[in-house]
Amino acid sequence: MKPKVKQFVERYLKEIVEGNAAVFAGAGLSAPAGFVNWQELLRPIAEELDLNADIETDFVALAQFHRNKHLGNKGQQNQLLIDRFGVPKSPTANHEVLAKLPIETYWTTNYDDLIEKSLAMQGKTPDVKYTEAHLALTRRGRDAVVYKMHGDISNPQDAVLAKDDYERYHVNRAAFVTALSGDLVSRTFVFLGFSFTDPNLDYILSRVRLNLEENQRKHYCFFKKRVKFPNETEEAFKNAVVRQELAIADLLRFNIEAVLVDEYAEIDEALQLLHRLYRSKSVFISGSADLFDPWGRAKVDIFSHTLGSQLAKHGYRVVTGLGKGVGDAVLSGVVDQVYRSSKNQLDDALLVRPFPQQIDAANRQAVWKRYREELIGQAGIAIFLLGNKSNGSGNVIADGMKEEFQIAAAEKLLIIAMGTSGHAAKEIFDQIAANPEAYFSELSDQAKYTVLQLGTLDAEPDVMVSEIMNAIAVSIKK
Template sequence: MQKQHFLKLFLNEIEDGNAAIFAGAGLSIGAGFVDWKNLLAPLAEELGLDLSLEQDLVSVAQYFCNGTNRNRITQVLIDELGISASPTRNHEILAALPIDTYWTTNYDRLIEKALENERKVVDSKYNKDHLANTKRGRDVVLYKMHGDVENAHDTILTKDEYEKYPFTHAPFITALSGDLVSKTFLFLGFSFTDPNLDYILSRIRVNFKDNQRNHYCIFKRCSRNQFDSVEAFDNGKIKQELVAQDLKRFHINVIFVNNYHEIQEILETLYRQYKRKTVFISGSADVFGEWEQSEVEDALFKLGNAMVDKEFKVASGIGLGIGNALISGVIASAYNKQHLHLDDYLIMRPFPQSIEDPEDRKAIWKRYRTEIISKSGIALFFMGNKKQGGDLIDANGVIEEFEIAHEQGIFLIPIGCSGYASNKLWDRVMGDVEKYYPNTNKELLGKIKELGAQVDSPKQIISQVIDLLDLVIKE
């Protein structure tokens, strides 16, 4: 499957609330943890086995347990995975996306840490008793179907434990079967050699036949340095293609990459495209320059309409003279849609006014701005003036929001023709294009440049902005 096709389809599932993640050991290797083979390596050495020649690693764990006892394997698990480690960038991206269902065969706690860093409440379930309880206010459910390192003695490691799984962990099989039927999964760091998952997928295929959801997984192509000979490499390539074809029986579509860094690039693109569907509007106006206030408000109302019609979500602190008209346009258009959820189209955060201490107000407002801007991928800047005493000055809040958005890597669109602070910000970005728009295509830059040209009516800006937003989304 082509990357762009996958990105479009899976992004739709994320926006519809249907996406889920299945994480395998490969997702944790970048944090310094070992994979299954390296975890068992010292045990295989004691058995006198060459692990590079073994394919059935679950049986290797069983062989060791047969000769000694389960406690030794448990201790190895604690020693290797009980160390403190930080989530990888891939963990961070996944945690930042609005995905509320995670499954993993991993024992470590990297997923929990990444989600908690995003201030999400995680309901972690790693034994069947947990399934009967619900954590209050949870944002995410994390199913650790093979257990957790903090309860290493109850993890699923040996062949005997895998064989008993359908009986000892039947509720997990039921729960995963339900999610695989109702949600679209992205499998990451997973090799599809797990017998429990194979059992579940087979049951779904038999019961639902071709009436199944599509799922996705990312595989790194075989490389020559993984094999001892050219013949083994050629065999590995053929087998990998055959595995990818076989996964289509379960409606799992494979996206191939040439190196592991490409996986991060795909996730970064997915996250960027998701965020760019949310547009932060910065602006304020005590005066409206050469335009009439009524025509500015009418233009902003229609811009709000158009953004919702294009399926953009609008975030705003409701700036003076600007916010109300724009928000009204968003709400009016959203209410005309069927199956309305206003939260799908609007993040509305009026600034708290009743903070008397100037220093406290400044600090709280900055944090407030940072939080709402962080939810966006594009920032529009319109006008930006206010009266201070008897003077008309550029709105320092608009400039601060520009700087925060730039620090966060958000795509900046100052509407220069609207004047005031926005005009100065347009001058700034046009004066240092490489700084503000690195690697941006010429067509998009040309559209931003056009926003500096004077227009007779603010209504002329609407189509310019919508065209520009469409280009940014596709970048």
């Protein structure tokens, strides 16, 4: 991965963690799902006007020429939008990755519903705004706001498409101009699949630049490095390369830094890394016990308390179902650390979801499995400790903990099994040690060794916790 791409990931991750991140989506984000770009959308219109869509560049004007020909009647253009964007499509992998991140603000010039659909698929509630009236309303329990500044396919007659629509935008949709201007000042955007040829955005960016001058907020965008097309002349190619360089330099006026990639797949990799690193800031702790041998109750309590405290101290969020015999000590360690520090808020350092007990026997396993999946899905690291329970006639392995291991492995979490604590944790470690490549294929050799060593480590609690923190740090640097 290119240094500049890694730099973007590190900086944008910080904005996500601090709640300042926003996304601006253009047609390029939806294209892999099967939706057309402007050129393909307006190709039938160009043909009707005896123009060649392959050499046209001003598609806003093209749409206006067509509207002029039909004396201002938008019926054919409305039907064209319905035909091209009214067909249901599934969100892309990039839509899904973005929806998994705690990003609360989305802006788009697209008419499709892929952003809000991907958010809903992640169990989130999107508040969609595509008319000025929507801006005055707030959907209860919303997790993200999706501003569709050019309209929505469900309302094609009001879509922004031709010159007339753009010229009236600052009158008919003035509130969108104000809202986007405010977000560009207060949030850090990444522009995805956007070409920066939209006159509305250009106007809004100019307003922000003139108002703030050198105090503009930093934003990012991705561009694919221009390559020579088949049958393209050398002169035309050189001209295109220079033009791209000049366009990238021009964006710096608005404090938008372009990240140049050779292939679109590099953007996918950057977003996946962003998600992986974000998840790695949350650690799921799986542990339960009625029997505390071989460590003994005192050592388990000290270890669990120290682990919770150190994770919170180093900026990790602890995710736990509050397992019997372990969870309370972990919880106490996190709370103690947070209350001693003025840097952290408890909600940022802790996610506790005790398992519901009043579930009828017929549905309990299915409900608990889904509960585990949602809980583990919040994290990027899983630590396994002990794992036993009393069944009335004796002490047995905690099958719920082994199910949590299976879920964590399927989700590709970094798995740390404290094998010397015995029980389910020992079985989990033995399974990993027998085939480490199946679980640690993405780790460096050093990280693999460091994580595996934890499975056989039996030392004082503070020493073991220190080694865990080191193993996490080494693994994240992979």
